[in-house]
Amino acid sequence: MSKRTFFTPADKRFSRKWWLDNFRAMFWVVLVTILIWVYADIEFTEERTLRATIELTVGNSEKLVLIDESGSTTQKIEKEVSFELKGSAAELDKYRRELTKMGMKLSYDLSESHGTGNHTITLDDILNSSDRLTKAGIVVQLAEPASIEVTIDEIVEKSLPVKFQYHGATVEKHVIDTEYAKARATRSDWQRIEDQLGAQDMVIHTKQVDLSNHPSGEVITAELLKSIAGAEDIPILLEPASVKVTVDIAKRFKEINLKVTVRVMTPYIWTQGDTKQFYTLKTKDSLVWVKEITVTGPTTEIEALKAQDIDAYIVLSDKDLTQGEIFDRPVQIRFPSGSNVKLKSETPTISFTLEKVPAPG
Structure with missing residues (x-):
């Protein structure tokens, strides 16, 4: 006796079972497609070069300052850099959008991790200062320049005597309302000043005042020179900027x-x-x-x-x-x-x- 073959009759088109079977088939197709896309995004990476401005700062520190290329003090130093990143296209796009919102500028606070002195700050340290790139699976491949040289100094304040400078008369006596001024400079500049002066005391001079036409007993405003007498080539910050002087004139010139x-x-x-x-x-x-x-x-x-x-x-x-x-x-x-x-x-x-x-x- 021969075997019989049984055929299951096809579901009726647009029936409930027909819709369920087609939905299951479509679901698996979509799921497999999404998994393929995700796998491709994870497994296949890209390399991209970005350009940005690195902003080195000392945060909100009132004492620490940076020394720029001219030797002046500043609260921040900016440097143009380029760096090559490797990672998934989606994460690289996301990171670039974040940089664009920040004006293509990355800020790095040195005060939290570096003291006074000369430092070499690598671009890797700056870019990886947070775990943003690590979490996104982005790796820094190349950086130009690879590092930035920076000098951090400390502001030191001293109280120094003020000396009234004048000509055009001999003075019987004079009284300065502020006998001491607050002078601020970096620790390295104070050392340079001490080296120049040797055993000489630090004094702040006023600008020369012509007394030839000033009445005796008159109160005169004398502007302070923004340097230490004997070390005029090293600028300092002063408070106040001027003093009041009462002068009794003995003889005019x-x-x-x-x-x-x-x-x-x-x-x-x-x-x-x-x-x-x-x-x-x-x-x-x-x-x-x-x-x-x-x-x-x-x-x-x-x-x-x-x-x-x-x-x-x-x-x-x-x-x-x-x-x-x-x-x-x-x-x-x-x-x-x-x-x-x-x-x-x-x-x-x-x-x-x-x-x-x-x-x-």
Whole structure:
């Protein structure tokens, strides 16, 4: 007896069972497709190069500062970098979107992990300072530059005495409302200042104040110089920026410019022999014998002083008889006996040579 073959009749189209069977088949197709996509996203990675700005900071520290390339203090240093990342396309896209929202800038606070001194900060350290990349399975492949050199310093405050600087009068006494100023500089700058000053005390000077027209007893505002006297090339921060000074003036001074005629003094022996007869004094032109000088002294003496009251001269010697040599001789300035007038400008000079006069016949 032969075997019989039984065929299950097909479900009726659009019946409930037909819909369930088709839904099951479609579900498995979609599920397998999604799994394939996820597997491909996990297993197949990409490499991408991103560009960003690294912002190194010292956070909210009131004492720590960074030193930039010019040697100035700053709270942050920015550096343009590029880095190559490896990871899934989805995670790389997500990370790039996050960077874009932050203006393609990554901030790294050095105050939490680094003290004062010179440091080499690698880009790997900065990028991996949080577990963001690690959790996303992103690896830093290459960075340019690979590291950033940075110097961290500490701000130190000192209380220093203030010295009033003035001219144009002698002062009987003066009173400064703020005798000490707060000076702030980095610890390394303080060391440089100490090295320059040696045993000299640290003092803050005011800018020079002209007292020639200030009434006695008047309160004067004097601006402070932003440096330590004797170490002017190292800037500091000061508080306050100026002080009030009450000045009692003893005597006022004044300046005046005068043109004086320079005369020549020779050794006495020259007048007894033939030296003056056989040599002649040569200069570029006759105007060199008139020199303008600035003198200062008590107002009453300056106002009475005339150019003819001042003796201006140069002194010659036997050494000047050397042939062909040009000499630069400072002009001697002599004021009237008993006066308190002084030369303020630089001492003038006369350039000359003594030429031998050919013998007659």
